Amino acid sequence: MIDFQGIIEDIHEDLKNDINRGLVASYIPELFNIDTQNFGIHVKHINGNSYAVGDWSIPFSIQSISKALSLSLVLPIYKDAIWERMDVEPSGNPFNHLSLLELENSIPRNPFINAGAIVIADMMVSHFKNPKQVFLDYVRELSNDQTINFNYNVAKSERLTGFGNYAAANLLKAYNNLENDVDEVLDFYFHQCAIEMTCEQLSNAFFMLANHGKCLQQKERLTQSQAKRINAIMLTCGFYDEAGEFAFEVGLPGKSGVGGGIIALLPNHFTITTWSPGLNEKGNSLIGMKALELFTTKTNLSIF
Amino acid sequence: MIDFQGIIEDIHEDLKNDINRGLVASYIPELFNIDTQNFGIHVKHINGNSYAVGDWSIPFSIQSISKALSLSLVLPIYKDAIWERMDVEPSGNPFNHLSLLELENSIPRNPFINAGAIVIADMMVSHFKNPKQVFLDYVRELSNDQTINFNYNVAKSERLTGFGNYAAANLLKAYNNLENDVDEVLDFYFHQCAIEMTCEQLSNAFFMLANHGKCLQQKERLTQSQAKRINAIMLTCGFYDEAGEFAFEVGLPGKSGVGGGIIALLPNHFTITTWSPGLNEKGNSLIGMKALELFTTKTNLSIF
Amino acid sequence: MIDFQGIIEDIHEDLKNDINRGLVASYIPELFNIDTQNFGIHVKHINGNSYAVGDWSIPFSIQSISKALSLSLVLPIYKDAIWERMDVEPSGNPFNHLSLLELENSIPRNPFINAGAIVIADMMVSHFKNPKQVFLDYVRELSNDQTINFNYNVAKSERLTGFGNYAAANLLKAYNNLENDVDEVLDFYFHQCAIEMTCEQLSNAFFMLANHGKCLQQKERLTQSQAKRINAIMLTCGFYDEAGEFAFEVGLPGKSGVGGGIIALLPNHFTITTWSPGLNEKGNSLIGMKALELFTTKTNLSIF
Amino acid sequence: MIDFQGIIEDIHEDLKNDINRGLVASYIPELFNIDTQNFGIHVKHINGNSYAVGDWSIPFSIQSISKALSLSLVLPIYKDAIWERMDVEPSGNPFNHLSLLELENSIPRNPFINAGAIVIADMMVSHFKNPKQVFLDYVRELSNDQTINFNYNVAKSERLTGFGNYAAANLLKAYNNLENDVDEVLDFYFHQCAIEMTCEQLSNAFFMLANHGKCLQQKERLTQSQAKRINAIMLTCGFYDEAGEFAFEVGLPGKSGVGGGIIALLPNHFTITTWSPGLNEKGNSLIGMKALELFTTKTNLSIF
Known part of the structure; x- marks a missing residue:
């Protein structure tokens, strides 16, 4: 049994000192004025369990x-x-x-x-x-x-x-x-x-893509085939021109936004959302990318 | 002494049967509904003489x-x-x-x-x-x-x-x-x-570029250097991605528009305007291009 | 328990009438002269079992x-x-x-x-x-x-x-x-x-990528992380400019060649090789792509 | 009557202190080891007269x-x-x-x-x-x-x-x-x-392009139309991606080479060759470009 809570707490601890290294999106004041100290992780397991650490309950701009x-x-x-x-x-x-x-x-x-x-x-x-x-x-x-x-x-x-x-x-x-x-x-x-959402709300909203199309309330929102296809597009296109890098380093379908959020998921297993506003030069959350890389390494869970 | 009037009449005669071969610009109704039979040529010599044939006195959309x-x-x-x-x-x-x-x-x-x-x-x-x-x-x-x-x-x-x-x-x-x-x-x-202008009005308006910056009324509108520079830009960039072809075939600075007009000029000598609404695939007047090619061939007047 | 043998036999039966619809690579005579009637499928399961149908034992040019x-x-x-x-x-x-x-x-x-x-x-x-x-x-x-x-x-x-x-x-x-x-x-x-290889030889050679880096003889050829990374690259880049389409339709890491072969795999589960020389306009085997799409649909096995 | 000799001597005097500012082509040792102090100008008038200053008689690599x-x-x-x-x-x-x-x-x-x-x-x-x-x-x-x-x-x-x-x-x-x-x-x-040529040899070789196709010995090498067309191509394409700039600043058909040479000409009037090995960032002779700009400004001779 994987200790998800322990793992995300370790990751949070490991990375929180690097929080200030990215650059916040500056093209509109509402994004520019975000406190870069925010850092949250939330995991929703397919079995219904939730795991969370840090600023997982603060709403942020979901953007892309x-x-x-x-x-x-x-x-x-x-x-x-x-x-x-x-x-x-x-x-x-x-x-x-x-x-x-x-x-x-x-x-x-x-x-x-x-x-x-x-x-x-x-x-x-x-x-x-x-x-x-x-x-x-x-x-x-x-x-x-x-x-x-x-x-x-x-x-x-x-x-x-x-x-x-x-x-x-x-x-x-x-x-x-x-x-x-x-x-x-x-x-x-x-x-x-x-739209503004918290890490938890995003993990829940994307639950259907890890659950063959059925949402949190087990209502069929997408056919299994449609869920699979959106996952495929997230893997190949979800991270601007860093999609290959994300597949390479993390190995999960996902989608990022310039508000600093990243949602990723492993079909049949979990959804995970990270939030840290500092971005790398490609426009993806610097700490979020690292957190997800650590997560798949520590849990040994990825699609590859 | 070059017989400009005779030359442009010959050109008009030679080409008038080909008038219907181009395609009129179709993106707005005002251009699309132009009568493709229109074909005019007007030459304004630096010495003040004018030569004209065909529909040189009908206003058309000057566009580019x-x-x-x-x-x-x-x-x-x-x-x-x-x-x-x-x-x-x-x-x-x-x-x-x-x-x-x-x-x-x-x-x-x-x-x-x-x-x-x-x-x-x-x-x-x-x-x-x-x-x-x-x-x-x-x-x-x-x-x-x-x-x-x-x-x-x-x-x-x-x-x-x-x-x-x-x-x-x-x-x-x-x-x-x-x-x-x-x-x-x-x-x-x-x-x-x-703006709508006739061939004659265009030949007159561009007179300053053939006359070292001084307009029809001999008022200095541009310095000699500025006139020279606009001519250089017209030669290298005046015909969309057919500029090289125009320099190659005609050898005069000029500017075309999707309304079917072309203005060209030889510094110290003349301005010439042609109008025929049928366009070639590059968006330049098909008959206008041919008329100007014939004109420089027959008069042996070009910058090269 | 999935009936792999039955499934690939059904696929082979379904598609064999469409074999002639693609175009064989024509830039060298050795590829151009291949008999387009060839069509083989070979599956190597992680548990050691093999399943095969058609021309799985004929060597072909593996190319890319x-x-x-x-x-x-x-x-x-x-x-x-x-x-x-x-x-x-x-x-x-x-x-x-x-x-x-x-x-x-x-x-x-x-x-x-x-x-x-x-x-x-x-x-x-x-x-x-x-x-x-x-x-x-x-x-x-x-x-x-x-x-x-x-x-x-x-x-x-x-x-x-x-x-x-x-x-x-x-x-x-x-x-x-x-x-x-x-x-x-x-x-x-x-x-x-x-190099020329059969479907079986290719399924065996790529076994290590479905087996966390350990080859058929269970010798570690790659670390788990290296195997994962090659799989990620195969998914995002393995099919020329049809990689997104393959991820979308099939949902497996894979690699194709203009000789008509395609190798694909699901980590922890199997490798599968198809061979049919007729290519689609993107240079991937037309029937091979369809066979793999049917395979993941019928088995319900894909990374997404 | 224009004092060509006086003009090119003035230009040579004006620019010789700037000679060291460009960078010599460095991709092959033969070009890299050229003495950047070389600076020559040679004019061949259509009437047969020659004017020259500086290192006009030293051969250099003509390149492009x-x-x-x-x-x-x-x-x-x-x-x-x-x-x-x-x-x-x-x-x-x-x-x-x-x-x-x-x-x-x-x-x-x-x-x-x-x-x-x-x-x-x-x-x-x-x-x-x-x-x-x-x-x-x-x-x-x-x-x-x-x-x-x-x-x-x-x-x-x-x-x-x-x-x-x-x-x-x-x-x-x-x-x-x-x-x-x-x-x-x-x-x-x-x-x-x-091939290595001097400024003088280049001015002579390009004489035919200023002379309606007839070379120095008055033998017809090109038809008048062919000469005109090469001139048109030189004007629009002769200076890499600085052709527009050259037409704009100088206003003559010409061709440059990374050996530091530039040949330019005015039909019916003259050919002019400059040589100075220091190049600007576009690969054209820095001093040569300036010398030609000064030359057309001082003589008031350009095609525009």
Whole structure:
């Protein structure tokens, strides 16, 4: 029997002195002003047990982690029609690059680069009258926690500074890969990214991906095949242009965000969420990456 | 003594049967509905003589030709500070590509790719309270014709469909190479491109570039050095990714627009404007290119 | 208990009528003249059991599958020093493209694009007096079969037509990422790719990667961590620019070759080799890809 | 009447103190060991007069300047068939980049990037039994000087270190845009670049391009149209990715080489050659560029 609690406490102890070494995202004040001392880990085992250490109960901006959640919401609705508008290949490029998008006629490489996530957001806007509320309700249900909410200041700041996303959305529109108005789609997208969740809430929300599609309440949210596919995309594309490195060092499907959060999981076993706001040069949490590497080494649990 | 009138009449006769072979720009209805039968040539000699044939007195949408005019307005104001925000190298890429722009940190390759022209437009918006009126007055003075005006429907259609330009402007903004609001800059830019002029008006407006900077009224608009530099940029960058071909086949500095117009000039000798709406696959007037090639061959006048 | 033998027989039956739909590699006569009717599957279970159907005992050219074997030979020798000369990120580009290589100063994206495999070959040449014999002995030992050999005609044909590889090797040399002579390194590389093996021999040779580093004879060839890392690279980079698709559809680490072979594996469970020479447009065996997709669907065994 | 002798003496005086500021090409010892103090200018007027100052009579390695000479030799033979194997557009990229070449299916952008010049060399090898002797004889005739010769040590050093050129040639071969053996073509190419000439000899050799195709001895080497076309290519592509800058600052067709030489010309007026081994970061002679800029400013002679 693996002592999960002991292991994450050891990791927390080992790494907490390195917390200040990364750089916090600086493009909006709400992220820049986060206390870099925050460091939390939360594990949700498939058998229902929870293990946690540090600042696992403080909400933070989930940012790009939301892309995996919006994909999981849209996939059962649009099914394979999604893949007519984007691909599932790693991008091999930093996350904000438009170059490949243009060269490839506005077919985003995968649903986790910004352009791909914007197309997913476009599907949300096309399919739902009130996509923001639908998405928020979905995340609350998955996490079994009605307190989860948007940080409207973050959404507003993203809107005021998100020129790269406006560029991407307009490029998609220019190539007929965006059905709705650029402003309407991005309004949803910026709110989706601006949800705040704790490590615990994220571990719970992603439980379905470790549990063959069934969420915490054992309700089938995804077919087994859909869960498997999202996991595959998380492994190959979940960490910007550091996806190969993460698969290599950690060996788990996962998704990171510039708010400093990382969610990872081992099918049939557990989900794990780490939060530490300091980022490495690729935009992934520096301490979170190390914590997950230590976790798979110490538990000897990885997909490989 | 060269018989300019005879030469352009011969060229007009030779080519008029090929008029229908190109394709008219189709992205906005105002351009798409142009009668492809239009074909005009107008030559303005440095000695004041004019020669004309065909539809030289019908106004058409000058589109990208306006980029050379806005550069000529901004250059005496901003001088070399312009080149801190863009380069003077050929792009080697189609005119709407954002890739290079992103790879090169939003320093546009030259003032004639859309992104470069948008930066010039940004300078207009920064420097003038009413840039649209200033630009229109400037063009009217150069052409000595107060009837020149914007086609507001064209400007509106460009705004409604110009997603590629919105993408470029937002990308410039993301990299801090745009001082003003994206919408404000593009509003000016779309009007600048939507001016309508005749072949004669264009030949007159560009007279200063063949005349060492002095316009039709012999007023110094540009220093000799500035005129020379704009000519150099027109030669190397004036025809999208067909600039080398134009230099090779025609051998004159020039600028084309998707409205089917081409202005070209030989310093100390003449300006020449052709108009035929059918475009080749690179977006340059098919018949216009041929007419200019014939013109330099028959007159034996080129810079090379 | 899963009926592996029944499952692969069903798959073989289901797919054998589609055998002729792919295209055989045509760049060298030895590959072009392969009988496309060949179709074999071989499974080696971690418990020692074997299951096989069709042409599993006919040797074929392993081609790029050899890249995983050479990496496994070099990794315990050079250890992390390997990653100073190449990366572990997916390339996001077709397998023969030099562009990224040049843009990234000759640091190949991963050990499975040709340029990366050539750097691994360079390490072999630097470290061993007779790298060809060392490599052959290694493969024979892993497979427990001394009959395995090079096809010298294939190696010779590759040398006479491998201009793309010469281009890559010279580019590496130009950027100081090749220690030995281009010709010497490529001579080894072409032989490495020209080894012929059966499905059974490949399933046996890759056994160590499903068995935490211990080969068929239970000798430790790789540390557990090294085996895990090679698996991670196979998952993210093993199928040219179709790696994401393979992870998505199949969900196993694996490696393909233009000879029509594919090896895949599930750690702790099995290795599986398929062979069908007809390729899809990405250069992977068309029927092999489908067979593996059916296999993971029917057995419900994948890493996700 | 312009005082050419006085002007170039002034320029020489003005710039000689800046001679040491550039960096000498360091990839082969023969170029690296050049005395950076060398600085020569030579003007050949269309009327037959010559003007010279400084080290105009010392031979130096012409390097890429030879590309314009080989093009002028091949053009009358292959005529427009040349343009089926390469284009005439500026590359917009540094001179040794293979990326565009690969993306564009091995059609070099123009005859002055290395890949394009290698295709021209391939034509020489296809058409002549002894292309090296033919080329040397051609250059000697143009310059009216039988003392011109290869520097065999330079050719040998280029061969031993020219991995980038081997990469380009192999890539061309891979895409069927090279008829002969890579080694044979590059042997010619390295010798072509290794010719040594003085400023005077270069001014004389390029006389035909300023004289409508007729060489110093008034023999027609090129048709007027062919001369015009080579001039057009020199203007748009003659200075690596600084061609736009050169057109902008100098305004003359020209060609530079990493040996520190630059040849430029004004049709109907003159050829001018400068030599100063220190290079700027783009690989063009730092002092040579400045000297030519001063020359066109002081004489007020440029094509624009």
